[in-house]
Structure formats: C-alpha cells, structure tokens
Amino acid sequence: MTTVPLITDDGPPTVAAVFADIRATRGADYVNNFWRGLAIDPTQLAEVWDAAKRTMAPGALDPLTKELIYIAVSTANSCAYCVHSHTASARAKGMTDAQHAELLAVIALAARTNHLATALQVPVDPVFNRTEQP
Amino acid sequence: MTTVPLITDDGPPTVAAVFADIRATRGADYVNNFWRGLAIDPTQLAEVWDAAKRTMAPGALDPLTKELIYIAVSTANSCAYCVHSHTASARAKGMTDAQHAELLAVIALAARTNHLATALQVPVDPVFNRTEQP
Amino acid sequence: MTTVPLITDDGPPTVAAVFADIRATRGADYVNNFWRGLAIDPTQLAEVWDAAKRTMAPGALDPLTKELIYIAVSTANSCAYCVHSHTASARAKGMTDAQHAELLAVIALAARTNHLATALQVPVDPVFNRTEQP
Amino acid sequence: MTTVPLITDDGPPTVAAVFADIRATRGADYVNNFWRGLAIDPTQLAEVWDAAKRTMAPGALDPLTKELIYIAVSTANSCAYCVHSHTASARAKGMTDAQHAELLAVIALAARTNHLATALQVPVDPVFNRTEQP
Amino acid sequence: MTTVPLITDDGPPTVAAVFADIRATRGADYVNNFWRGLAIDPTQLAEVWDAAKRTMAPGALDPLTKELIYIAVSTANSCAYCVHSHTASARAKGMTDAQHAELLAVIALAARTNHLATALQVPVDPVFNRTEQP
Amino acid sequence: MTTVPLITDDGPPTVAAVFADIRATRGADYVNNFWRGLAIDPTQLAEVWDAAKRTMAPGALDPLTKELIYIAVSTANSCAYCVHSHTASARAKGMTDAQHAELLAVIALAARTNHLATALQVPVDPVFNRTEQP
Numbered sequence A, B, C, D, E, F: 001m002t003t004v005p006l007i008t009d010d011g012p013p014t015v016a017a018v019f020a021d022i023r024a025t026r027g028a029d030y031v032n033n034f035w036r037g038l039a040i041d042p043t044q045l046a047e048v049w050d051a052a053k054r055t056m057a058p059g060a061l062d063p064l065t066k067e068l069i070y071i072a073v074s075t076a077n078s079c080a081y082c083v084h085s086h087t088a089s090a091r092a093k094g095m096t097d098a099q100h101a102e103l104l105a106v107i108a109l110a111a112r113t114n115h116l117a118t119a120l121q122v123p124v125d126p127v128f129n130r131t132e133q134p
Helices: A013-026 A033-038 A042-055 A063-076 A080-092 A097-120 B013-026 B033-038 B042-055 B063-076 B080-092 B097-120 C013-026 C033-038 C042-055 C063-076 C080-092 C097-120 D013-026 D033-038 D042-055 D063-076 D080-092 D097-120 E013-026 E033-038 E042-055 E063-076 E080-092 E097-120 F013-026 F033-038 F042-055 F063-076 F080-092 F097-120
Strands: none
Touching: A013 A033, A013 A042, A033 A042, A033 A080, A033 B097, A042 B097, A042 C097, A063 A080, A063 A097, A063 B063, A063 B097, A063 D097, A080 A097, A080 B097, A080 D097, A097 B033, A097 B042, A097 B063, A097 B080, A097 D063, A097 D080, A097 D097, A097 E042, B013 B033, B013 B042, B033 B042, B033 B080, B042 D097, B063 B080, B063 B097, B063 C097, B080 B097, B080 C097, B097 C063, B097 C080, B097 C097, B097 F042, C013 C033, C013 C042, C033 C042, C033 C080, C033 F097, C042 E097, C042 F097, C063 C080, C063 C097, C063 F063, C063 F097, C080 C097, C080 F097, C097 F033, C097 F042, C097 F063, C097 F080, D013 D033, D013 D042, D033 D042, D033 D080, D033 E097, D042 E097, D042 F097, D063 D080, D063 D097, D063 E063, D063 E097, D080 D097, D080 E097, D097 E033, D097 E042, D097 E063, D097 E080, E013 E033, E013 E042, E033 E042, E033 E080, E063 E080, E063 E097, E063 F097, E080 E097, E080 F097, E097 F063, E097 F080, E097 F097, F013 F033, F013 F042, F033 F042, F033 F080, F063 F080, F063 F097, F080 F097
16 A cells, blocks of 8 residues: 555656666665655655665765664564565665674664663763864 | 763763773763763663664764664754764764765755655655565 | 454444544544444543544634644654544645645655754754743 | 744733643643643643643553653654653653663564554454444 | 564474463463564563563552453554453453553553643653652 | 854855855844854755745745744754744734734644554544545
C-alpha cells in the first residue's frame, strides 16, 4: 500500500533518465520502490538521487561506514523501508554478519543511554563545548 | 538542571569503583555528568558502564566507526547530551573535521529519505528480505 | 493485525452514535479502522472524534492546510496508519499532485535541517525569543 | 527562551479561571510555565487542563502509575520540559528513589529492544493479534 | 520480511540454551520472532534476555506496571513489533480492558502535551530541579 | 554550547558568499547560528541554503503554509533550535496569533492520534491505497 502511485519504466523522460542512471550506477536492472514512489515529482527524484550518489561515494569516510550510519539513523527514525533497503545496501558493500551484529549492539547501546540521559536531564558538561565565538 | 542529584566522588563504594574504572579506562580524571546522574542506581551504573566498555571496544568494527554510529542514533533520537558527549568521544578517537562534515551529510541525507519513505509509504521490496525460515 | 478488537456497527449505543456522526459529517458510509479500534473505549472515542471535528474545521487556518500539517506530524512520528489516512483526507479536501509533491519537499527539508541542527547543537539565537515575562 | 509570551496572573478572565483551578486542584500557589505558555490560547488551555485533570485522576490505574507512564512517553519523545515536570509530579505523588531507578531501567530496556526490533524488522507473530473482525 | 534470518530450534547450543530458558521462564513452548532474529548474535541474545528477565521481575514496581511503561516507550518510539508483543505480555500479566483503555488515554495525553511543550519551548521551571552538586 | 565552532564573517570566501546571499534574500544583516555552525562544511552550507531557498519559495503552496509544515515536523522531531527559528520565520511571513494557536492545536491533535494509532496497531484500510502498479 502506498500514498502515491508507483511510477513504471514508462514514466516521463526525466524519470526514465534517473532510472537509467540508478541502473548504470548500481550495475543492476532492479529499481526499488522508493525511487518509483519519489518519481511522482521528477525534480525531487533527480535531486535526492544526485545527493544520495554524491553523499554515499567514498570520501573522508568509506562507503560501508556510511551505510552503517544510514541504518543507524533509519532505525532511530523508525523507517521500516529504509532499514530494509540500507541493510541490503550494506550487505552489497561487504558488511559481514559480525559487523552487522556489532552495528546492532552499538545502536541498542546508544538507544539505551539516549533514553537514560533524557530521563536524567543532566546538564551538558562545559568540557564538550566547541564554540569559539559567534 | 536535572531530575536526579548528581553523585560526587564521596558516593557509595560501588559507585566509587565504577568512577575509578572510568578514570582508569580513559586515562583521565574527569567523570562526566551522565555517569554522576546514573549513579543514583549503582547497579544500573555498573551495568551500563560495563556494556559501554565492551560494546565500544575494537571488534568487527573499529572504535571510531562505532562512535559515528552512536552520534547518528543520538541525533535521530534528539538526545542533546549524547550528541555532545559522543562528538567529543569521536574527536578524542581521531575524528577529523572532514569526517565530521561527512557524518553530518550522511545523517542529513538519511533523515531526508527516512521522512520521504515514510510519507510515501512504499512497500518494502521482497528482494530486501533475509528471512530463511522461522 | 491489531492489539485490540475492531468494533463493528453492532457495538454499544454510545459507539453507534459516534459512528453515525462520522458518517453524517463525512457524507460517506465508510468508517475507517482507527475509529473501530478506538471504540474499545467509548468515552475516548467520543472525545477524540469531537476534538478532531472541531480542530480540523475551518478557522484561522483552512481545512486543507490543517491536513498538510497533520501529515507532516504523522510522518515525523512515523505513524504509517496516520500518514495513509490523512493523505487520503487531504486529497478529499482538494490537495493536488503538485501540492503533495511540495509538501513532501518541505517535510524532507525540515527533517534534513532538524537533524543537522541537533547534530550541531548550536544555541538558539536570543532574537528568536518571545518571552515577555513570567 | 520561548516561542510565545508567558501569560501572567493578569491575563484574561478565562485564563485566570484555569490558573485558579490549577492552584485549587494542587493545593499550591505555583503555576508552572507550561500552563503560562499554553494560555496564549485560552480555549486550548482549558481543554488540555481539563483532559489532564480527568485522565490523571484515579481509575483503573492509580495516579502514580499514570505519572510513570507519562515520564516514559515524554522521555521517548525527547520532551525535556515534560520529563522535568512529570518527574516532579511523580515525586509529589510518592515515587520513591527505588521506583524512579526501576522506571529508568525499564525505559532503557524498552529503548534498547525497540531499536533492535526495528533494526531486525522481524514480522509480528500472529499469536499477538487481537483482531476479531471489522 | 526481516533483515536477518530467523534462527530455528536447530541453532547453536548457546542459542538453544537461551530458547530453553525463555520456555522455562514463561512456561510456554512458543519462542517469538524477536528472539529468533536476535539469535544471529548469541552473545547479544543472552545479554538482552538476561536484562529483560531481571528488569521485568518484581521489584519496587510490580511486573504489570513495568509492562505498561514498556508499551508507552514502544509506542512513542513507533516500534510496531514491540507494541504488539508487550501488549500481549501485559494481558498475560493481568491487564484488564479498562486498564488498557486508561493506558492509551495517558499515552495520548502525554503525546499531546509533549508536542505542545516542544512547540512552546517554555523554559523548565527551576522548582523542578533536583541537582545538588557535581 | 555547540559541537562545532561557529564561523564568523571572516570565514572562507565560499562561506562569505552564502552569508551575503542569506543577508540579501532576507533583507536583514543578521545571520543566525544554524548557518554559522553549518559553515564548517562550505559545500553542505551552500547546498542546504540553496535547497531551503528554493523549497520555501512560493509554489503550489504559499510560503506561510510551508513554514507551518516546517514547524510541525520540527516539533515532532523535537528540534528545539528549529522550532524557535521557524516560529520566528512564520511570524515574519505574517503568521497571526490565531493561526499560531490553531497550528499548535493541530500538532497536538495529530500527536495524540499518532500515538493512539500506533498503540492500537490497526491495519491500514485498503481504501487509502494509491498504488497502481510497479
């Protein structure tokens, strides 16, 4: 079930161009439902795909580390679709079972202490401050 | 301001023992407010510290990667204290300015697509499924 | 699957009265599952339906704008049911495809900057303060 | 800092009436900032105070249990103000230090398993279903 | 659909031991999917089960109160699986329909005021502070 | 307190160019802290500012409606900074006190029903589905 129609390969040319780039970038024919839903707005489809391609490319962080961070955010935001799709992406980029297990352990630890810190409402220690000046 | 008193170094011996281990593990005298607040329950203090020490140690993922994941979860959970303390930890473990900037970009991209996927309510693609059997 | 039974049209009279008002207000026979689940508590059913009817009526904001706000909150709270039902309501109140696409773009932008602001932990600028006095 | 002015005791009569009822119900002169901020909208002020008074009164659950549930929701929603004010309310209704410590432990456990369940995306077991029929 | 395989009763001995303890503790043969998913990491499975058993046992709070708190956190974190499984647990521990209805009312009230307090951004009243000293 | 330094007007030329455009676009000299914090990464600063300028411009939705949606998302995501800054923006774009009060009422209603729907776990009604086919 969706709140929008899913756009097929017979959509407008701007959509088809993004779908083609998704296929070329991934070296795979399958275009997943997120992009087909987002394609109701060809401008946003192109922008988000472009941002995703650039942001997830190798840089100061490697692509697998970026996928782990992505799964972490998606889990805390309770986005089922995103947890599924980025766990699959992380596996495709080499995430081992042991790395997956550790990722889950860190996410669970962070969630536990996040809630404890929020319930305690302890003040941020001044030593953590990085402000120099406005 | 806090919802609990912050326990000083003059607390009960079980608390003092955890504080001593925090100092020894970190090679630093400073014990931050989170642990002082959590110390109202010495049992939970000991358990959380123990879990944190084990979970954040080197394993299939390196300690810095784990801190980046921790910041990501804390950001999505909107835990101000945790964002501050783990950004400081990540820096202490070598996070560069360029890595910090990329971390923020990945978190921001994930938040953006998390909300889009939730608003679109697209179905999870069967290809992402890992279930073998119950 | 649900955590409560869904109440049919053969429920208690107080429930039947709310269901009748839902039908009359909407000019439609269909009563959606949310109200059937909430009907396990006829008092809360009546209160929430009453609040919804009053709050979503025309006022300083028009009904469609209110539905857009509702979708925005439901998305950020990751409530799949609510995103579906209020997207349908917004369409019934005239939301165009172009408006839907812009709504998604604003939600996605806000999510992106929300996470950035939380990760940066920048202090609120005093110029934003509205407090006059306690 | 606030996004609205805080209304003093010299506000409109409908606001003064709610403030008087808050004082009478609690047997205390102090009216906390939440109600002073909410008072920018006298109608909503009256409705929320009325709902709070009725919902938090003794019923099938006792008032202290209700405050613990309130703190739990407020923590997960990351509402600093609410965590502070309802921890104070719980204490005023008899919450002991031991109960507070156990509350924090349950909240932390739930957060930990919430994130694990979301990351695992395991299907809900049919045995948990309560639906009888629509 | 899951992001991990679900481990059967034919898994490794350390998993089988936890499954046996789950069965013995609950006096029931059924092991629900959460534990089967978590079993991809036998160490974390054992730790989380152990923490759950200890934390949810009778103490300063009774087991049913703890389940209500658990449902509250799971709802605010939007964890569908957890809401289902802990509503079932609460019923198994004696939650009546009236108590369930009041639980929902408190959760809904807290969510409403949480969002109002966050939107108003009123400052925490100093009277709620419990800090004695660091 | 921040996790990054706040960049002054003496930052690198690419930052200065964005700050100049913020000033020109708004017709005001003040550059708020969010942009000064984000400026640690000139590329992301430029992209987010550009996205914000385009997304918040008049289109199928008017600029004030967009600010209301922004406040709604920021509230549900518990981003204090964003709630403050976008409430100020909405006022600058003409939000009246009556509109602000109604916005808060809709946000509070949505939060209340979001949590109820999540706690009830009622299935999405097939009538809300928009999928045509992939």
